[in-house]
Amino acid sequence: MLQRLKEMILKDAFKVSDKATFKLASGKLSRYYVNCRIVTLNPEGMVLIGNLIFNKIGDSAVTAIGGPSLGANPIADAVSMISYQKGKVIKPFYVREKVKDHGVVKKIEGNISKNDRVIIVDDVITTGGSTIRAIECARGEGLEVVKVIVLVDREEGGREAIEQHVKDCESLITMSDLMENYPKHT
DSSP states (O other): HHHHHHIIIIIEEEEEEEOOOEEOOTSOEEEEEOTTTTHHHHHHHHHHHHHHHHHHTTEHHHHHHHTTTTTTHHHHHHHHHHHTTTTTOOOEEEESSSSOOOOSEEEEEEEEETTTTTEEEEESSOOOOOHHHHHHHHTTTTTEEEEEEEEESSSSHHHHHHTHHHHHHTEEEEEHHHHHGGGOOO
């Protein structure tokens, strides 16, 4: 499954330029860009991601999974659907970038409760900024963040920054993995 996910990312989501032309969420310009939404919003990608992350969760006593909108939404949904199929329900939640200004004013959407043990997910990390904001927001709502799982770690300090907030942080794929296999898929 992991090999197939790497193939999908390399084929459809990974872009390389001779010059640093891709602007990242961190504001930094890069020669490499990973648009994981092309894979996370693909039915095959969702099944792969849902199973891979569910397997990483294992017997951990977590009740919910979520992270920063928009990147984490399809990941959380995929894991939640697989968890339901496998008889261990893990509910999805979304962390809004801004507090909703109408209806029930809140920053986290989902069927979660104070003291729920949760996993934060994200599609790509560079500096870890958006993932850290999601961790802080979840903790602000009384959730216990026990782990972080990301699809792609660009290996630019994001994991280390996240580990200052949550010790257990891992990725399915690293930029090194992508670069090692990139020439084979161009």
